[in-house]
Amino acid sequence: MREHLSSDSIRPLRILVVARWPIGGIRTFLKYVYQEFSESQFEFTFLGADTANSGVLEGDLAKIFPEWVLFPANGSEVRSCIVEVSKALAKKKFDVVHAHGFTSAVACAIPARIARIPLICTSHDVLNARQFLGVRGRLKKILLGLTLNSCNRVHSVSYDAQENLKATLPRVSSRKHLVIRNGIQSEKFRNGKKLDIKSDLGLPKTDLLIGFFGRFMSQKGFSVLVDAIVLLRTCRPSLSISVICVGSGGFIREEKAILERRGLSELFHFFPYTPDISGYLKASDMVVMPSLWEACPLQPMEALCAGVPFVGSDCIGLREVLEGTPAVVVKAGSADSLAKGIVDCLEKGRKPFEDFISEAVDRFEVSKTADQIRYLYEQVCR
Template sequence: MAPERGEIGQLIRDLEIFNPTFLPIKKKSILQILRNIVVKKKFDLVHSHGISSGLFMGLYCYLFKIPHIVTIHETLTKEMFKGLKGILKYIVLSILLPLVDVIHYVSEDTKKNVFSVIPILKKYFQKNVVIQNGIDVKKLLSAQPKVFSKSIIIPENAFLIGYLGRFMPEKGFKYLINAIDIIVKDKKPNKQPIVLAFGWGAYIREYQLMINKKGLDKNFIFLPFSSEVASIIKGFDVVTVPSLRESFGLVAAETLVAGVPLIASNCIGLREVIKNSPAIKIHPKNSYMLAMALIKEMRFPSKNKSKKYSKTAAERFDVTIKSKLLEKQMIKLL
């Protein structure tokens, strides 16, 4: 069960050998789907992704004694629990999350973050497990770089800056816009910085308006989600991840494995991924620092250093290793 989005199609194709059944979720159909599940189906195990889906399935699994794993992909802030609605949300989380059999965090940072906001979970230490996200390293290592000039108009002296992900405030995209503004107007770069932005999100219109007001239309190209992530990453001169907070930082891990230069903020979650790597580290919300890092990469490319680290990154983030660790947790519950 999941909302219908572009990446879901790719996930279903990846799981084809298991003949999966996909139930698309719409707000109006959630309760109807849950009712049908309760009446018609009996699962051996439920794996929920995200706190919301974990709560959605939590009581059902508890009442029907179905083993339940929740993977937490998000970080929490105390501001989320302010006001009457926030207090009620906090109470529900504090009651229902401890009912889950295994709470899987995708980083140590995520676990510490959730503990700091919902401290009651510390009492259930045996239920809390940290297994970092894994990626298909073979695909990233073997992929050929995408030649963007074959499908879109790219200036000859372009310096291609990659951004992949949602257009949400916590992803820090506006700081990338400001950084490009600094480079173009103040620093007179030797190449034309072009941001190729792949993704979706509610704030895309606001960001496009911000770009337009700053006169940076020639420096940003927005492109839809694509399943060719490995080739896309390898087609960039550098990838930026200017997030304010992350649970893990999947794009950063993929970039390190691909052997492509990476500029990333040392925020919660992301700092765990880029630790001891050749990634250029910047402070969150610091457009000037990001601009200086991009200029440095333009003038003194770090591609060789990034390529040398690729093998180490592949060993760190190999999904075959991570999935076996998660599989062990599932087998314990069956």
Template sequence: MDVMMTALQPRGGIKTFFRYIYGQDCYSDCNFTLFSPNHGLSEFLDEHLGVNKIKVVSSPEEPLSFIKELRRFLKGRSFDLVHSHGFGAGLLTEVSITGFSLSHLMTAHDVFLDSQFHGGIGSAKKFAMARLFQRVDAIHTVTEDATENFRTFFPNVPGKRLYPVLHGVDTDYFANEPASELRALLGEGEDTRLIGFFGRFMGQKGFRTLVDAIERLKSTGFQPLPKVVTFGWGGYIREDYQYIEEKGLSEHFIQMPGTDNMPSMIKAVDMVAMPSRWEACGLLAMEVLSAGIPLLSSNCIGLREVVAGSPARTFRPGDDGGLANLIRAEAEQSSKQAFIDYQPIAVERFRIDRPAQELRALYDQLVGS
């Protein structure tokens, strides 16, 4: 099967999706071409999936140029299916394939917010988006939460075109990798609790809620005050670390480079904080639960579905007081044994081969195989 994929912002969850899904054996007979801004994407895919498993064709980022170049690329070429990743790519791809006889599958990697459609311009944008979404042959959502969110904002899109498939991760990898020697590297004693933050430095990930929670604990005199270890760069990291400095909390936050071995770093901390404001699907939560490490999670859309039934301690999005209380409780009496007991359940529940096979079945359905 020859699949033409598109992406407009191939970061974070989309890159992880490519890495997890298309490395599965059920796609061994597929040839993938990805029309997307590159920015090191081809090197990432070659490293994790093998050279040219997904051939990247570098695209413009400006919408009109994206449409023009994609139409030009499609002329004279034959594909069995077009698969767009993300709302932006989905809308631009649907415009681009006008006049081509191609089935179009869109994966929704995010959710919609009311703030996106305020005012007259927002209403006009929503109307135009609705018309285009109604033309897409199938829309793949990664949680039931994300499906319901899409239905709420675009109720005129036929329900039969929505295909919810709970995403997954390489659970064996997260279960079996040993912990790193992070504590020794940092020179921290066993009495200091380490909190891992593995999200991007974006408003969606709620990092400042965690900063405010540490400030609350400090103001109450809680000792020993935990230290937060963050990983990676980019986003608003400069602004967020300036925020930490302004609050006088610099000694309680440690910035580490990005890691190529997430399981080892997850297992090296005492707890992971995931204070997200919204998610389409909380992949990090799946990874942490598969690693058997205590998780402090907001109960936001897309994340509450993942942590339901698990031992994760939850709080409302943005509630730094609630998060502070959970950090205190976990520091005073670790719940790690409950997470170790739940780990085999998480490994089976979030195993990647299930969503990979379900998505492949959808591919076959759309091309009539």
């Protein structure tokens, strides 16, 4: 219950936002959604691991998040998260604990229950059977189910993600589940300034410049893109292709080594993580996202708001975002299908995507997501 300061005023809701590992989609969600909040209505404290880009995130959210509790990213993040959450709840009276990610929810469950504070879990990923193999895996599954049943609400960022969660953990009460779709700062991508990447790299203007954005991990399907480029070099030798790769990840060195062994290094150009990719998106003739699974990716929203031709796989999560858009959808994990999709998208041209910009901007605007998160906070505090 919210605490009245006087008969006509209510103090801001105090929210402890916990992200055990604030990278990738979680980091972007935090940046986009919480910038829409008012510091007069909400008082946020952030708690999470001190990753390489934590400083950037803290800069983005400094106005709305005055308090930051960062613990070392040294392999003991779960233990550190439990300890720091317990200390934070003992030190200050919060109205809601909002855990981003399943591991964060596990770390928050017991401290929140002891403090009798409502707990919300936002699921930013999907689950698969491989995560729960063996005795240890079954124990993890039981623990996660118990954790989610202890939450007041379990927020999924897409309907695909919610169905995946229900199928994997059917004993989690259906009353806990809630879908609030992801969103982006859509006008930022509509109005982004195009970078002249081809000139910067000394590439011919006639090259097809494909953009690959995201972290280098097996889920993102980078190897499928590489195989598709090899196929296109064989079946479309007259088509000159270059790929810009903007992002980071634990396997980037391995991916570069594979490209070197296959003699493809000159086709792929790597750029480090940047908090604003709008210029790189607009510089691309086409953006390709060959993911094997997603929860609710932001990248297609960003590209479609920028009016950039887009090819994406039909994997869980991504297919939901692409439904009803001009994007070319290909079979997940298939290099043949991706190669054909790249050609089909090239033939389709840029105009259908430019015509779709206004609809994309309205559809994916993050203020709608933020409004629903605000209501969720108020709902669990009643």
